[in-house]
Amino acid sequence: MARFHQLSVTDVTKTIRDAVVVTLKPVNGGDFDFTQGQYLTFRQDFDGTEVRRSYSICAGKDDGVLQVGIKKVDGGAFSTWANDALAPGMTLEAMEPMGSFHTPITPEAAKNYLGFAGGSGITPVLSIMKTVLTREPHSTFTLVYANRGVNSIMFRENLEDLKNLYMGRSSMCWRATRRISTCSQAVWMPTSARPCSNTGSTSKVSIPRSFAGRNR
């Protein structure tokens, strides 16, 4: 039977208008030492109906925190509640981390990772990217990230920070699925624009084996 543990909500931060990053702390045991790319499954009661939803851990292995990013889905039960009502001091119930969406970290490896993400699908990729850049000092990571518009880019600042912190080993390509006529930012490219610039050789690319049946 699925075992749920209590997690205390220590912080809720709005990243964009319709998404929050929730920081959690286990309060009654459970092994929450996650692998990059894993997710948590929460259960919550809404008017007598139990709802279970999964959210990927967005923190890297070395961030020292347990965090998930939740994007509000119009009319969605859990994501709307998390964005509108969840607050520090509240308690959530979650199962231990699950999922195998990652490649094993090898400190001496010199791989060129290529990650693709769209919208809230950035969460596990961010965790993998942070962990690879920290724990594989000879590897590079290129991220292609698609969003509807500039205002809906989750973790934009974190990604910019990563790019600056690991200059030469990380590169990013932002993609808009809706054309933005007034945007003047150099990093933002319309879908038909030039290809991303790379920082290293792309002859060998590592892509995680599977991406457990997402629909978002």
Ligand SMILES: Cc1cc2nc3c(=O)[nH]c(=O)nc-3n(C[C@H](O)[C@H](O)[C@H](O)COP(=O)(O)OP(=O)(O)OC[C@H]3O[C@@H](n4cnc5c(N)ncnc54)[C@H](O)[C@@H]3O)c2cc1C
């Ligand atoms: C492994 C995994 C990891 C994930 N990680 C993340 C993550 O990191 N971040 C993230 O934001 N999301 C993530 N998701 C998606 C997340 O689990 C939820 O599916 C999402 O947040 C929507 O849940 P909800 O309860 O808000 O919406 P739901 O209540 O499930 O509703 C979804 C949509 O269906 C519509 N709907 C609901 N009931 C009906 C009905 N009876 N008739 C017609 N329409 C209806 C709603 O209006 C809404 O538009 C992940 C999913 C998986 C499987």
